[in-house]
Amino acid sequence: MKKIITVIGSYNRDMVFQTPYFPRPGETITARNFEMFSGGKGANQAVAASRLGGDVFFITKMGNDELENKSKDKFSKDGIRVNYILQDSDLPSGTAVIMVNDNGQNCIVITPGANDNLLSSDIDACSHAIEKASFVLMQLEIPYNTVKHALDISYKMKKKVILNPAPTVPLEDDIYQKLYLITPNQTEATLLTGIEVENAKSASKAADIFLKKGVQNVIITLGENGAYFKNNEEQFLVPIQEVEVKDTTGAGDIFNGALVVALSEGKNWRQAVEFANSASSIGVSRLGAQSSAPYRNEISI
Structure with a gap:
């Protein structure tokens, strides 16, 4: 039987503009292309994990309209358990405006919408999804107090909690002590x-x-330089495969989704990081976040 992965986090509508470069203040430029995708760090990670073979519950809150109902149907088709995808009757879904330049780099502005109304009481109502899980994956695009509450519940249930600390906010010491794994990028690690x-x-x-703060x-x-792992027993750098970069949006989310799948399958740390690097490399070679998440048959590891 597969080990269940529960992802707790955000859902956004991604409005993606492909531009030759990022405009300067006061400058108007013309986009080469415009597309809309389902996004949000939580949703991206849930989709990536499910496509790569994970058995995934997703706890989130979105707006209540026809577009969001279609997104929920897409999650179900991707194999995600949608029992705990909540809908807010008053607020619209979170929205992200994303510019992607010719180098594949992005610039993002987010309005949280219903993500800001995913409350601790909602986590309590969805606690069955945590109880059933072996791994719980979270980010910081939902209210901080909700993250702390979900972490407390998961820790008391002795679940292995993975925190992708993005977007970064200062974390209290007791949070670190409850984490099985933390996965910042180099900018987030610098800030923390x-x-x-x-x-x-x-x-x-x-x-x-x-590690001194209590993370296991x-x-x-490290972007194009790969990913660095360390615990109290071992440390190593796993390089990443060179690819033609089209869009880095969601690369970290795909990495985290792939990583938790590998861990749920019993892979060791090096194997898990290699698997996550491979999935992320495929993701950056495509446009979009969820749309770029690979399927299991695309990864040879």
């Missing part, structure tokens, strides 16, 4: 530790701070 993370050497120093395992993603 005060160590300027640029390479494996500086990532090791940042990881030490997380640390993975710091």
Whole structure:
């Protein structure tokens, strides 16, 4: 039987503009292309995990209109258990405006919408999804107090909690002590530790701070330089495959979704990071976040 993964996090409508470059203040430019996708860090991670073979519950809150109902149907077709996708009768879904330049880099503005109304009481109502899970994956695009509450419940139930600390906010020490794994990128690791993370050497120093705070395992993603892993027994850098980068939106989400699938299947740390790197490499070679998440048959590892 597969180990269940419960993802708790955000859902957004992504409005993606492909532009030659990012406009300067006061400048108007013409986009090469415009598309709308389902997005949000929580949703992206849930889709990535499910497409790669995970048995996934998704706890989120979206607006209540025809577009969101269609998105829920898509989640179901991707194999996600949608029992705990909640709908807000008053607020619209979160919305992200994303510009992607010719180098594949992005610039994003988000309005939270219904994500800001995913409350601790909602987590209580959805606690069955946590109870059934072996791994709980969370991010920080929902209210901080909701994240803390979900973490407390998961910790009391002795679940392995993975926190992708994005977008970054200062974290209290007791949060670190309840984490099985933290997965910041180099910018997030810098903000949380005060160590300027640029390479494996500086990532090791940042990881030490997380470990001293009580986190059991640390993975710091380093973009084109791969991903660095450290715990109290081992440490290593796993390089990433070079690909033609079209859009980095959602790359970290695909990495996290793939990683938790690998861990749920009993892969060791190096194998899990290699699997996640491979999935992320495929993702950045395509446009969009959820739309770029690969399927299991696309990964040879």
